[in-house]
């Protein structure tokens with residue numbers, strides 16, 4: 001009893017009323033509290049805390065509770081309701097030291113309300129909207145008893161063959177870093193110990209987005225300068241914003257798996273960056289050290305991981321099995337285990353769980369009568385964020401917005417696809433609650449509806465792809481084909497198109513095509529859907545493509561065929577309504593690409609901020625002996641930062657307040673942005689800087705700031721950006737982060753290519 005009181009706990013913990021006070025415990029007590037608790041723990045209890053298990057529907061609950069009560073489990077993931085988690089917390093409260101469990105989940109882009117996929121969120125360039133999506137996700141997750149998420153995912157991805165491109169925020173270091181910070185603050189709120197906050201664990205540390213060839217789980221080989229300059233800053237931004245956790249990547253880095261990488265986990269993360277939080281392995285990653293070929297068996301794998309500083313092992317049993325023997329033989333030290341336990345307990349402390357293990361589980365009598373009730377969703381917010389996340393890529397002859405009085409034919413396998421609307425990693429989102437494009441257009445049109453829907457095509461007719469998609473780890477087969485032949489479906493669509501004024505074709509990928517492990521060699525829209533588009537084009541009717549996909553697709557042909565193209569990515573629960581808002585002009589699109597769209601797979605990578613080269617290709621000049629692919633046009637199909645609106649904008653009068661900058665000074669870069677069209681609208685003014693001559697080759701340009709601006713028709717505003725020495729710093733060959741004197745070009749534009757330029761000198 002006395003011991004328990006020392007822990008600040010008391011008996012009868014299963015009753016929530018004991019924990020009425022949810023104010024976070026004073027942080028200054030954390031270290032003393034954790035040390036004190038650790039003094040009372042047996043070795044088994046310590047090792048138990050390092051175990052994070054996935055709860056599947058088939059798992060024997062009673063056995064799990066027994067294990068918890070014996071102190072053998074530190075936390076779970078994938079159990080996501082209060083009634084599910086309460087008995088587990090009750091079991092923890094029956095354990096000797098009553099150390100609370102935490103409950104984790106992949107809350108990536110919403111919890112019950114699904115927001116657009118991260119790549120789409122990034123397309124909004126709207127930090128306020130992105131923050132709102134994260135805050136709501138946290139509130140919903142916390143209300144369902146969750147304490148921590150494995151997010152944000154801030155892996156820079158420059159190779160859209162990688163299926164997890166959908167899960168990240170794009171190719172640019174600056175943009176992703178800004179979003180990383182916003183997401184951490186959104187999840188954690190004022191403090192991760194608040195009842196409506198969840199702890200963020202940034203992932204996948206590190207460089208997962210750079211897997212060779214875009215093939216998932218592949219190796220990563222990268223120069224230190226590139227790591228520091230381009231790939232590491234978003235993780236650092238999340239950590240600096242206070243992320244309580246880090247999930248360690250599955251990939252290797254320069255020959256050493258992240259899970260066993262002392263440099264990564266100790267020198268960089270803990271020593272250089274000063275991270276004091278929880279490091280969780282990715283799913284089964286400790287065991288995979290054997291497959292990587294750096295551990296001969298489970299024992300060595302456990303040793304490497306604990307030595308590297310992997311605090312919690314996700315869903316493998318190696319720590320429990322091997323750590324006692326390793327300790328006994330002297331291959332690891334008590335301090336290796338203690339360091340890990342300290343972080344797990346510290347994280348639980350920071351989540352507020354020692355003050356109240358039921359902080360997010362609440363009382364049974366307060367449980368929602370229906371966990372899936374629609375009233376628990378945040379539909380209005382999801383719709384608003386979703387419409388901000390779409391990118392208008394083409395709009396010839398003002399095909400969009402559509403007139404509500406027009407006779408519209410809606411075709412395509414994604415027009416009525418509730419599951420796909422949500423995108424992958426859709427947490428607790430229910431497809432039955434998502435609004436399809438057909439639903440959204442039907443609501444928008446109401447009584448005036450002259451809307452016909454025909455399917456037109458399946459997602460794919462390729463059996464191998466279909467089998468793959470239905471084999472993915474989802475609950476049930478997701479891609480169910482219409483058994484009619486492709487030609488019959490196309491004929492039906494063409495017939496309907498001929499009787500309409502305009503065609504809207506919802507085409508692209510099913511959500512499983514842009515998912516973990518879903519790497520592709522071919523980024524075209526699947527062949528049968530392309531046949532449909534071709535046939536629709538041949539009707540001569542205006543053709544609007546609504547793209548749904550989780551990565552850039554090579555839409556070279558479709559760019560020519562379509563009169564308008566709206567990139568919607570996967571828009572979430574309210575996607576159909578949000579897309580209808582844009583199609584009918586109830587919202588004026590304002591998104592910009594957070595990733596370049598390549599012309600072909602052969603051109604990848606196409607990221608905009610590549611290094612200067614000795615023999616650059618000059619557009620319009622012969623290509624011989626310059627850096628290019630001679631069989632295609634150089635440059636992306638659509639550049640980073642690109643996106644149209646139903647109105648038009650102009651930039652003029654760019655000015656720098658000075659042509660020189662000293663180390664402590666500031667330059668004001670200004671530009672006038674004018675809405676030159678007839679509708680109100682928003683655009684993103686982007687500031688790029690080029691360091692013209694450096695001790696190392698510098699990128700052609702780098703995004704350094706941006707502002708999303710709302711302008712009424714005809715309105716203009718002067719936008720100001722401040723440039724300081726900090727904005728000019730980079731990692732040199734010695735990994736020293738400093739700015740070098742010399743000339744800098746400042747470019748301002750509404751995308752990364754079409755810019756106006758002025759220069760200054762750093763003294």
Ligand code: BGC
Pocket residue numbers: 106150203247282283516
């Ligand atoms: C993924 C992680 C995820 C984990 C738990 C792994 O397969 O790589 O991103 O957090 O599963 O669901």
